Amino acid sequence: MNDSKIPPQIHDLLQEIGKEVHQPIYVVGGFVRDLLLRRENLDLDIVIEGDAIAFAQYLTDKWDGRLQSHRKFGTATVTRPDGFKIDFVSARSETYEHPAALPLVRWGTIEDDLYRRDFSMNALAMDLNPDSFGALVDCTDGLKDLRAGNIRVLHNQSFIHDPTRIFRAIRYEQRYGFQIVENDQTLIREAICQGVLEFVSGQRIRNEIDCILAEETVPRTVQRLREFDLFRAIQPKWSVPVDFTTRWNAARKAIDWASKYLSEDKINIDAMLWMTLLGCLHATEAVSNRLGLENQLRSKLIAKGRLCKTLDKLNPDSKPSEVYMLLKPYPLEALVFTLMQVDWQTENIKNYLIKLRRVQPLISGDDLIQLGLKPGRCFTDLLWKAFSAQLDGKVFTKQEIYQLLRIKDEI
Ligand code: CTP
Numbered sequence: 001m002n003d004s005k006i007p008p009q010i011h012d013l014l015q016e017i018g019k020e021v022h023q024p025i026y027v028v029g030g031f032v033r034d035l036l037l038r039r040e041n042l043d044l045d046i047v048i049e050g051d052a053i054a055f056a057q058y059l060t061d062k063w064d065g066r067l068q069s070h071r072k073f074g075t076a077t078v079t080r081p082d083g084f085k086i087d088f089v090s091a092r093s094e095t096y097e098h099p100a101a102l103p104l105v106r107w108g109t110i111e112d113d114l115y116r117r118d119f120s121m122n123a124l125a126m127d128l129n130p131d132s133f134g135a136l137v138d139c140t141d142g143l144k145d146l147r148a149g150n151i152r153v154l155h156n157q158s159f160i161h162d163p164t165r166i167f168r169a170i171r172y173e174q175r176y177g178f179q180i181v182e183n184d185q186t187l188i189r190e191a192i193c194q195g196v197l198e199f200v201s202g203q204r205i206r207n208e209i210d211c212i213l214a215e216e217t218v219p220r221t222v223q224r225l226r227e228f229d230l231f232r233a234i235q236p237k238w239s240v241p242v243d244f245t246t247r248w249n250a251a252r253k254a255i256d257w258a259s260k261y262l263s264e265d266k267i268n269i270d271a272m273l274w275m276t277l278l279g280c281l282h283a284t285e286a287v288s289n290r291l292g293l294e295n296q297l298r299s300k301l302i303a304k305g306r307l308c309k310t311l312d313k314l315n316p317d318s319k320p321s322e323v324y325m326l327l328k329p330y331p332l333e334a335l336v337f338t339l340m341q342v343d344w345q346t347e348n349i350k351n352y353l354i355k356l357r358r359v360q361p362l363i364s365g366d367d368l369i370q371l372g373l374k375p376g377r378c379f380t381d382l383l384w385k386a387f388s389a390q391l392d393g394k395v396f397t398k399q400e401i402y403q404l405l406r407i408k409d410e411i
Contacts (some may be wrong), residue, residue, distance in 0.1 A: 037146065051074075171212050271331050285302065
C-alpha cells in the first residue's frame with residue numbers, strides 16, 4: 001500500500017518498531033483504514049505474533065518511556081517521553097461463550113486476529129517487518145468494502161457476541177457517509193429483537209454514546225439510532241426528543257456562549273451534550289440508572305429536567321431577588337442550555353448568569369454579631385432580607401441595610 005501518505009515522524013517510528021523485532025508485526029485497524037481513506041489518524045495499534053508485553057517492555061526501556069500492561073489480555077501501552085502512546089497486542093483468536101460475554105482468548109496468527117474484529121474495513125493490517133514494510137494484509141475483502149463504502153461484519157454472530165458493534169457500525173456509517181450492508185442491517189434488527197443489549201453493561205453503552213457525541217455528525221447518527229429503535233432497547237422509557245436537532249444546535253450555541261461569557265466558570269460540556277438526549281425527568285432518571293451515570297452528571301441532567309417547571313414561576317416583571325432565589329439551586333449547565341433552547345425567560349436567565357449570581361452580600365452573619373445580635377434562626381431571614389433588597393437595588397450600603405432591618409433601633 002502507499003505508505004508515502006504516512007506522516008514522516010510516524011513513518012520513521014513504524015520502521016523503527018519493525019526493525020526491533022524478529023516476529024511478524026503489523027499496524028492494524030483504524031490507522032490503516034484511515035490511511036487508505038486519506039484521513040488523519042495517529043492511533044497506533046500494533047499486533048505482534050508473539051509476546052506483545054515483552055516487546056513493549058523492551059521499547060519502553062529503549063525509549064525511556066512508560067509502560068502500562070494487562071497480562072490477562074496480553075496488551076500493553078507504551079507512552080514515549082513526548083507523551084505519544086502506542087498500543088501493543090499479541091495476535092489472538094477469540095471465542096464467545098454467550099452474548100456480550102468477554103471472549104475466551106487464544107494466541108494466534110495475524111489472520112486469526114483480523115477475523116476476530118468488528119468490520120472488514122477495520123480488519124486491515126499493514127506489515128512492519130523490514131522486508132515487507134507497507135504490504136497490506138487483507139483476508140476479509142476489507143479494501144473492497146472500504147472502496148465501496150460498505151460496513152460489513154465478518155460473521156453472522158458478530159452483533160450478538162459484541163452488541164457494542166451496533167453503535168460502532170452506525171457511528172462509522174455516518175462518519176464516512178458509508179452504508180451498513182443490507183444483510184447486516186437485518187442482523188442488527190434481529191440482535192436488538194433478541195434483547196442482546198440487555199446483556200451489555202451500562203458503562204459500555206455509555207462509552208459508545210460518548211464516542212457518538214464526539215463525532216461531527218451527531219444529529220444524523222442519532223436519527224439512525226432511532227431508526228433502529230436503539231434508545232428504547234437500552235431503556236424502554238428512553239425516547240430521544242423529536243426535536244433533537246434543534247436541541248443539539250442549542251447545546252452547541254450554549255457551549256460557545258458559555259466559553260465567551262462564563263469563561264471563569266468550569267462548565268461540564270459533556271453534561272450539556274447529554275442534555276440533548278434526555279427529555280422528561282422520569283426517563284432521565286431511568287436512563288441514568290441503566291447507564292450508571294456518575295452522580296455529578298446525573299444531578300445536572302435531572303436538574304435540567306426540573307428547570308422548566310421552575311421557569312414557569314417567573315415572568316418578565318419578576319424581581320431580581322425572585323430570579324436569584326429560584327435559579328440558585330440549578331447547575332450552570334442546565335441554565336445555559338435552557339437559555340439557548342427557550343425563547344422566553346431568556347432575560348431572567350441571562351441576568352442571573354452574568355450578574356446576579358456574582359453579587360456579593362454587603363453584610364454577613366459576622367456583621368450582625370458585631371452589632372450585638374445573638375446568632376440564631378432569625379439570621380437566615382435577616383440576611384436574606386438584606387441580600388434580596390441589595391439584589392433589587394433598594395439598598396447600596398451597610399447603613400442602608402441596617403436601617404432597612406431596623407437593627408440600629410433594636411440595639
Ligand atoms: N474492535 C473490534 N470490536 C470492537 C472494538 C474494536 O473489533 N467492539 C477492533 C477494530 O478492529 C478496531 C480496533 O479494534 O479497528 C481498534 O478499536 P478502536 O480504537 O475503538 O477503533 P478505531 O478503529 O481506532 O476507530 P475510531 O476511529 O472510532 O477510534
